[in-house]
Every structure is written in structure tokens, then in C-alpha cells.
Amino acid sequence: MTAAAKPKEKARQTRAGWLLCAVPLVGLAELVLHMKQTSSDVVPESDWTVAREIVKAELQPDDLILFEPFWTDPLGRRTFGELATMKRSGRSDERRFPRAFEVSIRGAHNTDLAGWKKLKETKAGTITVTLLENPSFTKVIDDTLDLVNPERLSVSRVDDGVEQPCTFQRGSSQGGSTVVPQGLLVPADKFVCQGGHVGVAVLHGLDHHPHVCMYATPMQGASLRMKFSNVTFGSSLHGHSGIQWLVERTPTPDKVAVTFSAFDRLIGTHHHKVGVGWVGFELPTAEIDGKKGDLVAEIAPSSQRQFCFEATTRREVSR
Template sequence: MTDSAPAPEESTPDSDSKPAAAPVVVPEEKSPEKQPSSAIAPWKRWAFAIVPAVGVIELVLHVAQTHGAPSDADWERAKLEISLTAKPEDLVVVAPDWVDPLAREKLGGDILTIEREARPDATRFPRAIELSMRGKHLVEFAQWKVAQTKDVGPFVLTTFENPAPMKVIDDLLSHMASRKMKVFRLDRPDGYGWGSECQRQLLGSESGNIGFGPAIPADRFTCKGGEIVGISVVPDLDYVPRRCFLAPPPGNATVRVEFSEVHFGKALHGHHGISVHAERDLTGAPVNILFRSGPIVLGKYVHRDGDGWKGFEADTSDLAGTVGELAVEISATNGANRQYCFEADTR
């Protein structure tokens, strides 16, 4: 069927069977159809070939793209290389970030641990071992020194060196396992008033569908007002996982977390944030966090909606080298939808 649009004069408006007239207004003397093919510039004459060329390129690209994914053997080889390269204190990451679920399946939870995946930041890691594909790299390490790169099948294994690694002396999250912590509910939002100790419980975890918020961990402190404190993984404002103490403030009271044997360094370094679906509407009350050691207030910080995963650091030079108590008080004027969490370490 090589018909073409009929000339306008062929069209009769009362006909039910003829095509409509596409306007043909090219002056006759310039009409390319009337020109001998030899009179047309060669590039114009063969310009139509762009179309089949695009079609063929699209097909070739499709074939290449649908056969380019790493095989199980590729992943096995990558796993072996990472096992040989990464030390326990190193960070291991994958790029691009969308490949992360598959990488966790193929490399395993022992390599891509929750601690590595949901890190507060990368400052504590002396090196980062990045398994990358498709030429993608994480911007997080753009300023780090590349110590080594190695091609591993379709992957590139890059070892980055942290230009200023920080040695963590004590990670507050580790106190949950060592049981050197207690949680209290103080009846006043200003951190005073009667306090009641919250019970440590090992129950089933609680979770739900989208909108539930962060999972409530099985191992947790439960207060008489229903408040909980425990380690969860919270999506920050950028949907990045953060492993931290889930400690929603009740609004009319203060949650006080006491760590009994903290090894202090020169600084108390930490972050706090609110689960994305509780923060992104920017309608929640600010959350206050206060760190004190005995009567000394080490630092007081506020998290406001929109801050995202927010860092803080307190100077603890006076306490460096000592072991003592650290109390953390969390409060908000209104506890509605405050799926707040924090983490901190000494360094």
C-alpha cells in the first residue's frame, strides 16, 4: 500500500469514503516530487535513512541492554573479591544505589550489614570498598582518595581511603546490647518532675504497611505512657536508612535515656532525624534533645521538620579519657507524629 494523501482537489466534502485533504501548499516549481532525484543534494536524498538507522540502533541497544545484567557467577566473584579486600572496620557500599537490594541478596547480610547500610555517616570508616557497575559511583566518596581499583567482571571494585577517619571510642547504640542503659519517663516536658522507669521487654517486633512508620523493634524499652525506645531503622527525609534509637517524645513528658558507662573522648558526635512520612509535611513540632553528664549540659539541639538527617557535635574535651554517665533527654511540645530517632558516639 503505497498510497499518499490525495491532492486537495480530489477531496469532495460530501464523500464518505475519501480521505480528508492534507493541505499541500508547496509551490509546484519547488516540489521535491517534481525534481529529478539526481538534482537533489545527496545528503538530502538519503536523509530518510536516519529513520531505519534509528530503528536499527534502538533494536541493537535493546538487545545489548537485555543481556547485560551481571550473572550469578559475576556476583560470586565480586563477593569473593570483597571478602578478600574489606576489613571489618571498612565500609562496603554498592553503586548505583538502586542495585542495593540485589547486592544484599547476592553478597549477603554479612558484607552489606545493617550497620553499614544504615550508617549515620561515613566519618568513622577508614576505607570504603565500593562495588560499582554501569560506571556509577556514590558522591559520598567523591573527596576520598582512590587507593585501588580493580575490574571484577562487569563490576569495578574501588577502595577509597578516608582523608580524615575518626576513631569511635564508644557508640551509644552498642549500649543496647551491653545492657548498660536505662530509660525513664519524666512527667514534665522540661526534664523535671517525677520519673518512672520504663521496662525493657523482648516482644515481637511491630510493623505494618506504608504509613506505619519505622518498625518498633522486638527488644525495646516500654514506658507507662506507651512510649518506646529501641534500635530501629528509620527512613530519613531522603529515604536513606538510618540505624538509630527510635525515641518518639510524648509531648507532655520527657523521655530520658541513661547510659551508665560511657567512655568519653574529645567530642560527642551524633545525628537525629524524623521518619520521612512524619517530617515531609513540615507540620510537626520541633524535637529537643539534650545531653548531660551529671550536672553538666554537654549539648542541646533542636530538630525541626525539614532538617532531615541532622548532625551535631559537642565538645567533651573536659571529659576525655573518663568513663561516666551520659543522660539524653528528648522532648517536644507536641508529640503528634514525632517518629524521632537519634544516634551518637564519642570520639
């Protein structure tokens, strides 16, 4: 080593030496972070209660409440109780809500609400409650999920044009075990057909989110016909469908077709392709906007048993 290189080498070694001596400081930083994460970063129960009261004071029946990040959803539902309704927690989509209360921690935000207008932001300790307005609100006129009862819905199995009525039963749910996955729980209250059923359940979608829907089992060799009575139509029929997530995560060419009609006229057919996950569809009904009548949904024969869908009549609201 030359004489000039020696001091350089020495300086390099000194720097490396100091750097090595600083390694235990990584432990110190780790400790400080840990202390913070296990004390002040943990949201106290009282903050959740305050957040609930903030929301409750301004909540309107059609408002959405959601919790972010999504892993806080159980905590939110626990504290918000009956405010966290099935339709809010297991929503089909966000467009049906005019406003949303986003209850969030750790700076998380729901990306689906990115274009929404912020009306108000309130702090509840470590929780931020943000009230947002939906720029593309579509008002729900009638929701078929509310009509799943013997008074408003009749279900039948259709074999070669021959209708076989399905009976409404209040019984026990079917499903559930100590192994997973378990599949969709067959609800206790349901229309029972030969080889199928229709009832309201909560689907675990491919997006791992809950979606309240009609668990209507397609049948092999027969169609499943559902007639909702006295439905008020709007400018369009909105709907969503999904298949149990385990089936959906292995895409196949299989499809489930649901055909909607009213006043003996075809509204349209939605094809759910296995693998697309919880997906929306929109069928125009401008010509029957404002009319009341029966809505018929018919599911074509299919081997995909764990099919679930929902449909609403809606009207665009300009803001």
C-alpha cells in the first residue's frame, strides 16, 4: 500500500468501525418503535365509542358506514352494532349510497371512495371520521333482497316449460363445520325446490369482502324462476353476482345466466363467468321507468351451485 493510500484505508476502516458500533442502535430503534406500536398506536375502545357517536349524530338511513383499513371492520361492527347493518357491511356496491362515513385509522382510505367529495372530517382520538358525498349516486327504488318472503316472491322450478312451485320454509340453516372452506351457508328461511333453493345469505366474494345476496342455486336440467311482485321500476336495473370464492378462484369457461323480464318483455340477460368474482351489471329499463309490475329473474341450468346475486331498480340522481 502506498503512503497516500494508507490514510484513506485507515479512514475507511474508521468509518466501518463506527458503523459497526452503531448496530446495537438498530435494536434501540426497534425498541422505541415497539413501545409506540404497542401503546399509543393502539386504538382505545373509547375512541371507537366516540367515533360511533359522531356518526350516529348525523347518520341518515341511506348512508354508508365503512371501516378502514378493512381489517378493522370487526372492531367497527362491534362498536357500531346495529348501525353496521347487513346492507352497509355486506354492500353490493357504493353507488347506491348518497353519502359515506369512512371511519379510519392509520391514515387508510377506501380507494372506491377516491372520487367522492369530502364534506367533513372529525377526529375521535386516533380515529378519523370522514363524511363523503357520492358524485354518481344511483337511488335504489326497490331492492329484491327485501322481497324474499312468500308475500312478495314466488319461486318455481321450470322443467321443459312446466313450472313446479317451490315452497317457503322456515327451518335451520345448513352448513358450517370445523374445517374450512365451508361454502355458503344455506339460510334457514328459504324457498325450497327439488334440487335447489332461494334465500338471503352473505357471500364471501373473491375479493374476500361480504356481499349480501340471494343464494339461488342453479339446477342441472331445469331453470329456477323467481317472480318478485309489485316492483317499482326506475331507469335501470342494477345487479351484482358472485359464486363462492373457492370456485371463483379457479376460473373456468362455465357461466351462469340470469335473465330478467317484466311485463312479458325481456329486460336483459347477465352472464356470470366463473372467475370474475363479485361483478356488477346494469340493464336499462327506461321504457318502464315509474311503472309497477312483476320482475321475473330466471336462472338457466348450470352446474355452478353456489351462485348468489342481487338486483335493484334504480334511478340516477344528478348532483
